[in-house]
Structure formats: structure tokens, C-alpha cells
Amino acid sequence: MADAPRDAQDDDASILTEGEPGLPPWSGPPPVVELVHQDEDLVVVNKPPGLLVHRVPGSEERVALLQTVRDQVGAYLYPVHRLDRPASGVLAFGLTQAAAASLQAALESDESRKEYLTLVVGPCPDRFESQRPLQAQSGKLQPAWTEFEALGLVPGAALLRARLRTGRHHQVRRHLAHLGWPILGDTVYGRRAANARLREAHGLQRLFLHAARLVVAHPTTGATLDLRAPLPDDLRSVLASLGLSVPGAQ
16 A cells, blocks of 8 residues: 555644643653673664663763663674664664664665564554655755554554664654554553543553564674564553554464
8 A cells, every 4th residue: 555645743732843742751761671682793782661772962861871881791783773762672872883883774675674562543454554755854855654553443543563774763663654554552652641641541651652663684694583572561551452462473
């Protein structure tokens, strides 16, 4: 299914155009971050929700994932890609500049896979995609491509698997909002009323977006790494409340 020929943000006044209060910044001491994979070239973690990947100039948040993992493993880290602060899941860091550059190149190849689990305002088709170009912060339009598969449907919501063919800023969130099926818990591109219903009835306190799987070539050996992070307890609880099953390994 091709991209819908409209922009949902122009059609529905309940679409948020500016962020409302969502998951609060990380408070308290840095967490112990789960390590998914570690060797002499890279560290892959299961990012907790609510944690910035790295500190942003002007931000008052003092706890960030990069510094937390650096201190945990005792090594300097080189960022490879990002996850939004309220999102969770698989995230890789290089342990050398060369490894990080190789990983970034590998992530852009057709052989790599980046898969997310997300809960959206439904219903929606069993399979669909978006190839709508997305505007970068520079103002330039960039090619973007996301494929979607419905894993479960209940009244008003759909659990999807999203595969990113490109890696643009807020790609999954922006593509789904444009198609008219915004992510539940999204306080930037989502629907305020739908978010409130899920929060009150099913306990959804944050963006329902989880990086479940990353398949990429190892930066030194070239061997295929299939890296996975289970859905966190808070999102599992939401699915259970809705009567949806947690997806198994694919």
C-alpha cells in the first residue's frame, strides 16, 4: 500500500503540533543498563525509556545513556545511531571511531534490519508502507521508507511491526502520523484524546515505541549480528490490558 495522499496533521484538530508533558526526565542516580552484546569493537544496549542518548546543549537533564554506559563498561563510546528519549530498545555504540564509522555504513546497507514495535491509533491495514520524503532540520527533503505489518488489532488500536529502510529523524512517528495512524503516547505527533484514553484505561504513560531488533554486519569480522531487546514490562502491561499478545521472535 502506497503512502496516503494527505497529511493527517492538517485533517484532525486533535493532532498535537507541540509537545505536551510526557514521560518526565530521568530522575535519581543513573540506571544499570542491560548489555545486549559487547566485544572489543562495540557495545549494544537495551535503552531504558526516559533517558536521553546523550546530553543536549541547554538541557537541564544530567543523566544520559552515553555517559552512563561509558562509566558502566569503563570505555569511551562513539555514537552510531539514536533513539528518542521516551523510546526503548536496541542501541549500538562503537568502541573505536573506525568501528562506529563501519557500523554506520552497515546500517545504511540493504542487508541491515531495524525493527520496532509500536502501538498506534487503529484500525489499519495488515501491511502498508510509507515512502514519503521527510524534511531534515536543514530544510532539505530526504528520502524515507518504512514498512509496516499489523500484529494485532483491538477497537481503536493496532500493534505494528515497523521496519526502517532509511533512518531519518522521528521517521516512524512522522510516517504514521501522516498516514493517519499516529503512535499512542506520542506527545508531539499523536492525538491528545487517544493518548488520554490509553493512559487512563490501560496505563500507557509514554510513547509506545520500542526498538526490538537490529540486524547488522559486525564492523570488523563482517559476521551478521542479530541483536534483540524484549518488550519492557510497562509496554507489556499495556498490551495485556488491551488483550493483545506480546509478539514472539521472528
